[in-house]
Amino acid sequence: MLTNIYWKSWVDDSMELLHYIFHHRDVVSPQDHSRLLELCEEFEFPEYNTPEPDHNYHIKGYRSHVVLEPEDGEIFRLIHKAHLRIMPKIYEDYPETLPTDIYDKYSGYWLCKYPEGGYLSKHADIDGDAGSVTISYNINDDYDGGELCFWDEHDVEKHANSMHVSPSNHLFMHEVKPVTKGTRYSVITWFSYQKGKQWLI
Ligand SMILES: [Fe+2]
Secondary structure: OOOOOOOOOHHHHHHHHHHHOEEEOOOOOHHHHHHHHHHHHHOOOOOOEOOOOOOOOOOOEEEEEEEEOHHHOHHHHHHHHHHHHHHHHHHHHOOOOOOOOOOOEEOOEEEEEEOOOOEEEEEOOOOOOOOOEEEEEEOOOOOEEOOEEEOOOEEOOOOOOEEEEEEOOOOOOEEEOOEEEOOEEEEEEEEEOOOOEEOOO
16 A cells, blocks of 8 residues: 655645745835835726636635736836846845746736735645746735735745745745735736746846
């Protein structure tokens, strides 16, 4: 009979995986950041909805999101600037495992708005390449709840204008916990080498 033998407990393993999640604060200047906040508040988001189930993701949630295009103007440019700034750090953070050529594909910038009661259930980002990374850009922090949480037990510290980078694969299960007060704005993006849209470098 086939038996699974676990080398360590899941918790021990996840503690080691934590070393592959990186956090960066003060991503754009205070001026750019306050402008970005204004633009998020003015942005005309679609209705809040529950994600459509597809073959990659079996998630539940409640939020509004839009995939930004260059035609969206200033908000696209500021978010793009933030990601250009963080890209060299990503290569520093994963020095031995990333190819040497630059990521030139991406998922698009998914601008998300979570109202009170908004959330995204536990899942892993598995629709990029094997060498993809996911960036969660937390734009504001003036809300309660809404933590980005890995493996049910590791809440990412909440800071406005901060980015959180993790490998986009099935080991890195995460969720956005329910927002209990206020509105949460974030941008989710994965970067890749083969899949996705051409990234505008
Ligand atoms: Fe995700």
